[in-house]
Amino acid sequence: MADDNRRLPPGQTLTEKFPVLHYGGIPAFQKESWTFRLFGLVEEEKTFTYDGFMGLSQNEIVADFHCVTTWSRYDNTWEGVASSTIVDLCNVKASAKYVLIHCEQGYTTNLSLHDFLRKDVIFAHSHDGKALTPEHGFPLRLVVPHLYAWKSAKWVRGVEFIQDDKPGFWESNGYHNHGDPWTEERFS
Ligand SMILES: Nc1nc2c(c(=O)[nH]1)N[C@H]1C(S)=C(S)[C@@H](COP(=O)(O)O)O[C@H]1N2
Ligand SMILES: [Mo]
Numbered sequence: 516m517a518d519d520n521r522r523l524p525p526g527q528t529l530t531e532k533f534p535v536l537h538y539g540g541i542p543a544f545q546k547e548s549w550t551f552r553l554f555g556l557v558e559e560e561k562t563f564t565y566d567g568f569m570g571l572s573q574n575e576i577v578a579d580f581h582c583v584t585t586w587s588r589y590d591n592t593w594e595g596v597a598s599s600t601i602v603d604l605c606n607v608k609a610s611a612k613y614v615l616i617h618c619e620q621g622y623t624t625n626l627s628l629h630d631f632l633r634k635d636v637i638f639a640h641s642h643d644g645k646a647l648t649p650e651h652g653f654p655l656r657l658v659v660p661h662l663y664a665w666k667s668a669k670w671v672r673g674v675e676f677i678q679d680d681k682p683g684f685w686e687s688n689g690y691h692n693h694g695d696p697w698t699e700e701r702f703s
Pocket of ligand 2: 583
């Protein structure tokens with residue numbers, strides 16, 4: 516397809532596989548103790564149980580996925596809860612300009628509220644019609660299709676709304692603060 520050149524960001528190679536990439540181990544999931552927390556600059560903090568979160572209104576997106584280590588995978592279907600659904604639920608204060616995504620084992624990643632609220636940003640529980648596997652983030656991961664995939668945090672447990680930007684895990688370890696694959700914002 517003639518279009519393919521423009522669909523693949525610079526320096527990337529297409530793969531049909533779905534590689535697994537993360538720092539550390541794969542956390543165990545315990546439904547009874549799992550929570551999802553919205554906190555920081557919100558009018559009311561909110562904590563969801565697993566069933567409570569899964570009961571929120573559902574969305575589906577189809578998007579390409581670009582890892583900074585140079586692989587890209589096209590046409591991933593993700594199903595879950597849109598970031599805008601989350602934000603509507605907790606009355607974010609006007610002073611909030613960034614979010615810090617919190618995951619199991621202390622993994623974090625940062626986004627501007629603007630990037631977080633892009634309409635295809637989703638907290639996904641399913642990929643290509645099946646529940647996420649543990650290595651891909653079960654029970655819940657964030658998907659931020661327009662940025663490199665380290666922003667698509669696996670095993671997510673909460674969102675902190677903050678006023679000043681604060682680098683997350685990879686962003687503190689040499690990766691770019693923003694991570695736009697089209698302008699190759701790979702490293703800082
Ligand atoms: N919790 C957590 N999420 C993470 C990471 C990580 O180290 N920990 N690595 C990121 C990176 S670098 C990539 S490329 C994607 C890979 O997602 P996948 O393993 O489902 O392909 O997960 C991202 N999410
Ligand atoms: Mo990555």
